[in-house]
Amino acid sequence: MSKHLLKFSVNGKDYAIIVQSHERLLDVLRDKLGLKGTKEGCSTGDCGICGVLMDGKLVNSCLILAIQARNKKIVTIEGIGSAEKLHPIQRAFMKWNATQCGYCIPAMILATKDLLERNPDPTIEDIRRATGGIICRCTGYLKIFEAVKTAASEMRSQDN
């Protein structure tokens, strides 16, 4: 089992840590960096719950070996907004009560951020496609879609 020096950035902070070959990005984020906002679901890439942004794109952290994140910029839910100043996407999810059990929400919010950065005015089809890789076990999709629409509109008005 070989060890490697992993240098990467998480939520804007640079890290240099020792990781083992078999460690997944998900485990390093949760267990070594204490960022428990990223959740583990199926661990096989089917449910999308472990989604994080890597160089701005949504990826499944359960399928990425930690060392493969070297030199990358990772954003987890902890990097979105703060307790004092929530991100407009987080505010929109609260407004619509779009969280039921909440387990899928970190990934849903990151998927929304990825979508809105590329497409500030998404159609419902775009929203369904962007969040379609993430399974909400509570099946609360409709409120999630409404929240994404609201977030999009708020973020557009902020930009103007």
Place this chain on the structure above:
Amino acid sequence: MFVPENLVDLLQYLDSHQAGVHLIANGTDLINRIQRKQVTPKTLVDLTGLHEFRYVKREGGTIKIGALTTISELIESPVIDSRYDVFREVAMKFGGPSIINMATIGGNICSASSSEDLLPVLLVLNADVKVRSIHGERTIRVEDFVKGKRITDLKPNEIMVETSFRELEARSACSFEKVGMRNSLIIAFVNCAVYLRLAENKLCDEVRIAFNRVNGKIPQRARQTERVMKGKKLNEQSLSDTVTTLRNELKLTSDFRASEEYRLEVVCAIFKRTVGRCADRLAGEKILV
């Protein structure tokens, strides 16, 4: 795990360490197979640092795609214009955003599983695969590269670096369809790719049809059906005759995903839909219902 600094490092390593070595790109297929103990690599060799193989370019009438290009990067490339919407059709049913942001073209080809979606498309485009070792490069037709389920022509000291195909000529189009359980992460029951070129008189001049998952092993061309279509005019009647040939030609099997009977009906339906979409693209309008 071996993390090469550069391509030469990698190729030298592969030339001298061959037993139990597995190449890994973004892991969407391999990590699951390791977890299920379907493969037990002694050493993984990480390819994700090879940024020189992330490209989509047009050169001398050929479209070239680097092996480490992700499905997202492929469909976002300006080279892949609307004539190549076939790749967007693949991407839409390949997986959700997180999967297409990770899965690579090379990974999809080299996994050579019976349900890979790109293989039928590359087969009907008569694509080539370029592989490289420390001793040099060679180019193989995709058709010859995939030798069996999970078996390719890749030697232990080689990596795949590119796939390429000739640009679509005038009056030609290509389309893809797939049926599975969930758009965001489908393992296909069946999939189908069709390349169609019409002559000036609107008769089928060249047809290439490929299916994956129909025999549970490797993607295959439906050559008998292709011959029947050649020289025919495309209409409901000729398409219906073609489907009769297709029914006889394909060797279908049942497995835990779908029964043979169900697969046959689905194959015929998606074949018609795929040919129809090619024809629509060529006519700029619907010419088949």
